[in-house]
Amino acid sequence: MNTTSHAPSCVHDRAIPSTGANNLGMNDRVKRLRRRSFEAQPSLSIERALIETRFYRENYGKYPIPILRALNFLEICKRKTIYIGEDELIVGERGPRPKAVPTFPELTCHSVEDLHILNTRELQRYTISQADIDTYEREVIPYWKGRTQRERIFGHVPKAWKEAYEVGMFTEFMEQRAPGHTALDGKVYQYGLLDLKRRVEGELGALDFMNDPEATDKQEELTAMSISCDAAILLAERHADLADEMSLTEKDPRRAAELRKIAEVCRWVPAHAPRTYWEAIQMYWFVHLGTITELNGWDAMNPGHFDQHLAPFYEREVAAGTLTRDEAKELMSCFFIKVNNHTAPPKVGITAKESGTYNDFTNLNIGGIRADGSDGVSEVSYIMLETIEELHILQPGSAIHVSARTPERFLRAGCRVIRQGHGYPSVFNPDVYVQELMRQGKSLRDAREGGCSGCIEVGAFGKEAYVLTGYLNVPKILEVTLHDGVDPVSGRAVGLKTGDPRGFRTYEELYEAFMRQVRYFVDMKVRVSNYIDRMFAKYAPATFLSLFIDDCIAKGRDYYDRGPRYNTTYIQCTGLGTVTDSLSALRKHVFDDKSFTMEALLGALADNFEGHEPMRQLILNRTPFFGNDDPYADEIAVKVFDDLYDAIEGKPNTKGECFHLNMLSTTCHVYFGKVMGATPNGRLAGRAISDGTSPSHGADTHGPSAVIKSLGKLDQVKSGGTLLNQRFLPSLLKREEDLSKLASLIRSYFALGGHHIQFNIVDSETLHAAQKCPEDYRDLLVRVAGYSDYFNDMNADLQADVIARTEQETF
């Protein structure tokens, strides 16, 4: 089964990939760091939970919540184990060692059973010792019982919501993690924490307790921000102390000098604004670390336009002769490996099925445009591309941003990395996402400084809290519609009674019933999301993160409580391909051609098409499907997209702003497929639904240009992001000129208003999967000069031959 919806899932979590010819640029230090990073087994660390639980036990109730949270953060920074690894230049770990992941019991508290499962499950395992489990059971779990954010939320939600949630109509991100998706702008390279602290104190001094009814709240929040500055500075100083101490006993004089340098860097940043390229990277890393230590935000944290921020440091130092290109690349590699060492904290319950990945989704934006609209590509952009190509690691994710101004040379360099087949980088279109952001009300400058954080969602970097609330299973809403409000898988009545579909005389009647259900579930989700928003504002303010997001300091309000300049809430709709193809099949075969009745189709769905293979084949082969530049299907997709937009857009959130449509799926389309029966597009029960805005697996049989034409018909500016995965056989990217053609294809999509595209270069593993499950891979067209045929149609010998060639051609 193809489950690659999100670039990171294309990269294998554990195995050390053979890098072939790519070792060229990596020096020995980077090779060693990379190997250790691969070899480190993700584990759970109970240290943070222990510090926090003791702190809460003693202090809860003594302080206002924001100050309590800041003091808790200070306590962690004061007590946590400091780690500096062999060979490291950029330092700082969230846990006591690489890939040691803390827990966040204030949000969700793992049970003993959870810990055992995590320790023993086969995939995405997190090791933990029995002694630690015992300690957790004794010290941590009893205190948090009834006090976690998750319990607060589940104690509140209406029964109808809970039922819909349980059958898989939607997911809810914040039931066990904090709202994340945060990317920074350039502030942290201009101001140190001492500067920010002075600004916070200025605001404190200016509070007007006479005329401002919120002055007390602001005082609490600002005081908490000030404490958070101290906490992060302390954390850095502890690293400096350890580095100095290690340098005294270090036998290798070169390493001893490096350790002294590390100490010097950590004594300067984050207290002060960085002066050098090295300090700039370390500065960002401390801010990153603080943010993911303070809370567990969904989609860790993101430096935003990292190349644009680093370019001035790089250029200045290279000109002055104090930094070489190789040194700059080495530091970049050290940073990448740091990110890779920060495995996502594990989840419990239902979301463990949804997102089985170690990835914490830091997604680097490379290239793009600057705030003044000029081209953002610099030498640092190329250094980052080289680093991606050489390291080939799970994290960080990366994307090239290609506007009309982006030089062809840069796009081609990006295409060359894409050809390596790691799934990175994906490609974004600033010319469209700037419009998306401006449509939502951002200023031109703030929109241009924006980009994409974790996956494909857009936001104004350093100025916005954009909260993804969870995925909406749109195909399942159609499934429920076809059963008059009942989920046929569980038998539970979760939706509205919109009528027995056998009674629908027209396609339009069916479609209207479907849309009524869509609006019903959207409204249900909005209500609970708004409640959760308030829970975070009240109980889990992010007083450290708030320092870096305008205008939290100026407003004296938290990141989660209207502090940011912009406050967006997204609902991510999944399965556009599946739902379009299902509606197209219903329209064509039941209403237009009358090839079979609704009754017959419902019977076949109930039987999972067993005994109805001719009907299923008719659907698979004689239905206009989305992704083929076929107006019959594409018009349905456009209508669904526009109507989803209407259902979501403008619903008020708790921050004086509103909800927007997003079209992301990450790996959730796999989970959503599992909770669904067979669908009218011929998809069998339990199979994944389509990802993002991509066509259904194998439905696009007319090549990539037809896919792009179909996607180009959606008015993507109305969304906060769409996602297109395109499968490519390596033979399509063999020659240099093929890269130019790929670049043209990307530019063409972007000219049509495309937001994002990424390429999964098919490897032999995919071809083996295609042999096992041909219908999901009907799009695999094998092309040799003067010849082409569908992979599925080839006999076993020829398939074996194509597999062998593919193995040679991929790197």
Add this chain to the structure above:
Amino acid sequence: MLLFDIKRYAINDGPGIRVTIFMKGCPLACVWCHNPEGISPRAERLYTRKRCIGCGACVNACPAGALTLTEAGILADRASCRACGRCAAVCPTLAAEMSGRAYTADEIMREIEKETLFMDRSEGGVTFCGGEPLSHPADLVALLDRCGASGIHRAVDTTLFASPDTVRRVMARTDLFLVDLKHMDSGSHRRFTGVPNEPILSNLRMIAEAGADFLIRVPLIEGVNADEENIARSATFLASLPWRRKVVNLLPYHDIGKGKHDKRGTLYNPANLPLSTPSEAVLRRCIDQFAARGITASVGG
């Protein structure tokens, strides 16, 4: 006119991103042909065993009674099949397909114009191939004129096995020829393709002398044309032409065309001629041989 395929995002049939139009019917019958379904100028039934679920719908639909459902799938009596296409119309899995569908020029232009965005950005265009596009001069000329009027770059992928007059008419409306050069010895050419090579070589000289732009594609097959002598003769001949581009694409032989024969129910290479893929060493030698004559040869294209 009868087409057997229209391929979008075609990147191996000339510069840029192209649409390739496959015109049905070819006067040659090369033993290694990759697209044997393009040889006959008439529509024909193709059958893909792997897709067949044995529902028998085609057996019932066939007015000639030419089809039988067996353990091994559908058996067709090729002699009584009238290629009416009813089997393909009812087949739910597309196991039965018709190769060769009639298109009007308008329909073809609509398909081509779907890709203009990509063509414009990549300096691509349209490529007419086959079969042998020169076998349908009137249709081809009409389409070339319409593409020309829309400013679309036109390539013709051809054997040049046609009357000089046809070649001249097409040449006036073609931006680039992709010419297949299979063998310099007419007897061998006839043996492997069914036709002599004199008309091809003289047409090639004619278009070269007229200043037409072309590149040469050589399907390189050990046992047929990869030997030192034939390559030397090819290179000498090509070097003697007045020719700006001087580019040869070598397409190493592959027996991937076998699968298409299975679909047609015909036998691949029935005379069992010794065909094999040229080794790296042979490829290198061929490239050197061309280079010695000032011609840039490369693998693929």
